[in-house]
Amino acid sequence: MPTHWRDTVALDEQQRLVRESIRDITADFDDDYWRERDRKAEYPTELVDTLGEHGWLGILIPEEYGGVGMGTKEVAVMMEELGASGGGFSGPQSIHGGIYNSVPLIRYASEELKAEVLPGMASGDIALQSLCLTEPNAGSDSTSIETRAEKEGDEYVITGQKIWISRVDHSDYALVMARTTPKEDVEKRTQGISMFLVDLDDAYDQDALDIERIPKTASRPVHSFEMWFSGLRVPERNLVGVEGEGFYQLLDGLNEERLAIAAEALGLGFAALESAVDYANERVVFDRPIGKNQSIQHPIAEAYARLRAAKQVTYSAADVLEDVDRTEAGARANTAKYLAADAAFDAADIAVQAHGGFGVAREYDVERYFREARLTRLVPITQELVLNYLGNNVLGLPKSY
Ligand SMILES: Cc1cc2nc3c(=O)[nH]c(=O)nc-3n(C[C@H](O)[C@H](O)[C@H](O)COP(=O)(O)OP(=O)(O)OC[C@H]3O[C@@H](n4cnc5c(N)ncnc54)[C@H](O)[C@@H]3O)c2cc1C
CATH class of the missing domain: 1.10.540.10 (Acyl-CoA dehydrogenase/oxidase, N-terminal domain)
Structure with missing residues (x-):
């Protein structure tokens, strides 16, 4: 293509x-x-x-x-x-x-x-590739994180567990989110969380960090880890921004990041679609290229239409994100992520179907795209949590949690 x-x-x-x-x-x-x-x-x-x-x-x-x-x-x-x-x-x-x-x-x-x-x-000399937010006991409910950072003199002492943290093995530093005030003691649950710049070599030297890779099937080249911080001492100067306001600092810029994720899903979807088109043109069964069959051609064309539409939403959101209010920016970025992930999944699915048995053969790549497209519906936020945002913050529907 x-x-x-x-x-x-x-x-x-x-x-x-x-x-x-x-x-x-x-x-x-x-x-x-x-x-x-x-x-x-x-x-x-x-x-x-x-x-x-x-x-x-x-x-x-x-x-x-x-x-x-x-x-x-x-x-x-x-x-x-x-x-x-x-x-x-x-x-x-x-x-x-x-x-x-x-x-x-x-x-x-x-x-x-x-x-x-x-x-x-x-x-490229310093890799700060990891953001440590997600925890096993909190999941999507990220303000329920339990990792604590206690102030001791001119240091913070970090203790807690993280899960699903990407690229720790290719990072010199990580941004770590930890509670400096317990959830019970703040007015709003988004308060009391702080952001720290952690030097990972220093953490290993202190014997205050253990990591374990999580074996997974999608996006295999980019590894994910469980992390255990046990009394890691971080100098006060490594607090990023204001103590207790780390969650707001993280939210600031989140919509832009979500558009980048949408674009990543789109790229994947287009790669899958290209494979589908190539194969549909080349593969001859019953004396004709399989792409002549509308049961193959139409889903490919439909996947293309969905990718185009999601791309329009994503790039037009990038054009106006700074000019609209926070809720509208969130609506645009979340909509883009939702549509792009689903469009990528549809494209990868028809790419596998069009390849027949070779849809699951490594050499044609579409099974790899399919595994990865499935992942885009889960990260960095699940499709359901995106719909919660649109339902609650844009449409005014009641919050279920
Ligand atoms: C490959 C990979 C890389 C990742 N990288 C990072 C990283 O670098 N840093 C980091 O901090 N995190 C990372 N994550 C974590 C990721 O952000 C979370 O997995 C994701 O936010 C979902 O959380 P969870 O897995 O705990 O799912 P859960 O919160 O347990 O949700 C499980 C299911 O229940 C649904 N659900 C839960 N609550 C509701 C509700 N109220 N309404 C409707 N549905 C609901 C969810 O949508 C989902 O389908 C990564 C995850 C993966 C898989």
Whole structure:
């Protein structure tokens, strides 16, 4: 499928430059590369290093800290390209944390912390790829986290358990969310949570951090971990922003991140669709290409229509996100994530069906896209929680929890 089938939204010169640059880079990382990374569950280090050399890991970091100082739409373009190139969800996910963990640092960290990490993040010399929020006893109810950070002199002491934390094995630092005031003692449950920049080498040196990888089937090149913090001592200067306001700091920028996730799902969906179209044109059964059969052609075309529509919603949201109020920004970003994840899933599903038995053969990649497309409906927020947002905050329906 010519890539222009995907080029359905208006981009300015800078955004086209991002697209062409990422297309050039990803041309060296083909389906064989991704198939092998998936089979071996191996991080795409070569791709990430190349993106770092070209400055793309600092896409959101201001120029004064060595980044390129671009915005949400440019990130969406980059992430879609990384997915559509054959990287699927794993391609963009391999760098996602590093891109978005820069946001609260830029907005809230002290100058000292910014100077310590942002230039290195932009060049790729420092990896701050992990955000540690989710906990086993809280799940989607993230303000119920139980990890505690107790102030002792000029340090905080962090104790607690995290789960499903991505890229810890490829991170020098992590952002850790912990309660500095128990939930029972705050007026609103969103209060009393703080954000810390944790030096992971220091944590291992203190013998205050254990991690264990969670074996999983989707997005295998990007690993997820359980983490146990046991009395980790973090200097006070590593508190990011204001004590007790970490959850608000995290929410600030969340809508932009959600659009990036939508773009990642779109890239994956387009990759699956491209495989479906190629195979439907090539495979001959009953003396005709299977793509002549409307039972194959129509679902492929329908998946394309859904991807196009989700792409329109995603990119138009990126254009206006800063000009609309918070609820409307949330509505647009959540709608984009919801539609993109479902559109990617539909595209991957028809891609598997069109391949017949080869739909489950590793060599055709569509089974990999299918596994990854299923994951996009679960992370970073489940489809149900997105619908809760739209139902409660936009439509005024009663909250069920
Ligand atoms: C591969 C992967 C990578 C991840 N990376 C990170 C990371 O880097 N950092 C991090 O902090 N977290 C990470 N997560 C965690 C992720 O954000 C959570 O898995 C996700 O938010 C869902 O939480 P849960 O798994 O606990 O599901 P649960 O909250 O247990 O939900 C289970 C099911 O119940 C539904 N449900 C629950 N409550 C409601 C309700 N009120 N209304 C309707 N439906 C409801 C959910 O939609 C879901 O279908 C990752 C997860 C995965 C799988």
